[in-house]
Amino acid sequence: MMFDTIAAISTPRGEGGIGIVRISGSDSFTILEKIFKPKSKKSISSLKSYSINYGHIYDGEKIIDEVLVSIMKAPSTYTKEDIVEINCHGGYVITQRILEIVLEKGAQIAEPGEFTRRAFLNGRLDLTQAESVMDIIHGKTEKSISLSLNQLRGDLKDKIHKLKKLLLDVAAHVNVVLDYPEEGIDDPIPKNLIENLHKVVDEINDLISSYDKGKMIKEGIKTAIVGKPNVGKSSLLNSVLREERAIVTKVAGTTRDTIEEIVNIKGIPLIMIDTAGIRDTEDEVENIGVQKSKSLIKEADLVLFVLDSSRELSKEDIEIYETITNSKVIGILNKIDKDKKLDISRLSKIKEWIEISALEKIGIENLEDEIYNYVISGEIEDSSEKLTITNIRHKSALEKTKQSIDNIFETIDMGYPMDLIAVDLNDAIDSLSEVTGEISSEDLLDHVFSNFCVGK
Structure with missing residues (x-):
């Protein structure tokens, strides 16, 4: 299958030890011959496939960079076309300049995914492998x-x-x-x-x-941490993350917007979202956060309903409970390091309750185990052995x-x-x-x- 020769920078833009400019297509070696002089003084056509060659990239007579060039000859390549990879010094300026020279010598800029698309179209990969x-x-x-x-x-x-x-x-x-x-x-x-x-x-x-x-394994579990103000939602997020990500104070309503972080629990990514405490408030900004929290409850794959075990059940707790009973919920009794005053007998629809002290880091591992088991029922351990679609x-x-x-x-x-x-x-x-x-x-x-x- 015939295509134009394409080129692109294959490494992230910015400062780094190495940058790679990749070229694929029938003119790859012709273009390389115009800009690269190997230290060995060999012709480009005589360089062996799967070899790495030291030399310099030139723009006319001017040396642009000292490089290592990988040569890969068709059809035994990623795209099944001739491929050249120029390993230059990292950094935006030098990699961009080498790419510009490659394009000036006849290559076309690659579209997103075009190298892999050619691998698919040339029969190197099927679509599932490309994805x-x-x-x-x-x-x-x-x-x-x-x-x-x-x-x-x-x-x-x-x-x-x-x-x-x-x-x-x-x-x-x-x-x-x-x-x-x-x-x-x-x-x-x-x-x-x-x-x-x-x-x-x-x-x-x-x-x-x-x-x-x-x-779930591929995209993560969207997990909303909900509860009224000052029950310890932000402390819980910090404890699971093992870092002070969210601001924690004794002032009710400290969290006014959502805070989102990804945490890895036994190979399952959880997208944990600390929400604003749900309560009636006259504060316009806090009220926006409360409404956002209520919306997230509907969107979440899992809800962590946090209660303060050192305080009696309140009207706000009951209202939140009634909102989340149709969701996948784990109940969390926080602040067990204090005297217990909470009676959860009225919250019978929630079957799973975990006792923790987010501040003292007590019970966090038990919570993680429960989240893992509750989300996937322990059936994913052998996922690497079982064919799974994502x-x-x-x-x-x-x-x-x-x-x-x-x-x-x-x-x-x-x-x-x-x-x-x-x-x-x-x-x-x-x-x-x-x-x-x-x-x-x-x-x-x-x-x-x-x-x-x-x-x-």
Whole structure:
């Protein structure tokens, strides 16, 4: 497949020890020959693939930088094209100048994700593997990266191909019945092929059911810390983060806006949000924070409802409790280092209660264990061994596949013509092909690769 030669800076902009300018395409070595002089004085064409070569980048007769240049010859490269990577000194000015020289010599600036898009279009990766590259870059925990590496390895691709093979076996029988009626093949689908359909549905159900946990590992659990003022919400956030992130005072209403931080609990990223204390207030700014807190309760994946165990249950506590009973909630009894005055018998809808002292750092590990178990029920420990999907696009395509197969079972049960089975079979196979990108629109590819950074 022929493309223009592209180039981009592949390392983060700013000061650093090394900056990398990447070039990919059929003119990569021609462009390099115009700007790079190896210390070895060898011609660019004679340099070995997978070699690193010391020398200088020139702009005309002027030395721009002392560099190491990696040479990678097609087709055994990331894009399956000739690739050059210029390892120069880091810093915005020098990497930008080298990129400008590369562009002046004939390369085109790469669009976001264009290197990976070429890897997909040239057959180096399927779409699930291409998406996993972005997930690895944005991974928040080792567990999320582990899932992405499984996908990059081709586990999901292999699974989809296996399921397609089962459906194609059924489709072959159906097509023979429809296309060669003179062969006298009975219309009903044989038992072994019916088993194929059931097997596909079972495996698709497993993949679909893995999505919620996969999404949690990949994107994090949006966790709202709620309660009335001065129950210790900010102290709780600081204790879990192991740093003084939120301001803590004895003055009610100190937190007037949300504070958001990501914390890693056993490989699961929690997006913890310290909210303004919920109460009736005449303060306009604080009231905005209170309304924001109430909105976050509806949006959150998990609510940590904090009560002060050293104070009696109040009207404000009850009002907050009634607001959150439809949410996934863990109750937290804070300030257990003081005398207990709280009676929670009226809060019977909350099944999980953890006693802590956020200020004294007591019970925090127990809370973390409870959050982990409550969110994922302890079933994610072997996620690196079990195929898990994390992308809503994959889930949607699998759900369409399942619906098509359900239609086939209905057609068989109702005794409808075999033609209808053929239509739904084709739809099921096409939906599976959407997962791997074997069937994909230009708009879909634009959407997938637009989320990448430039240079990848």
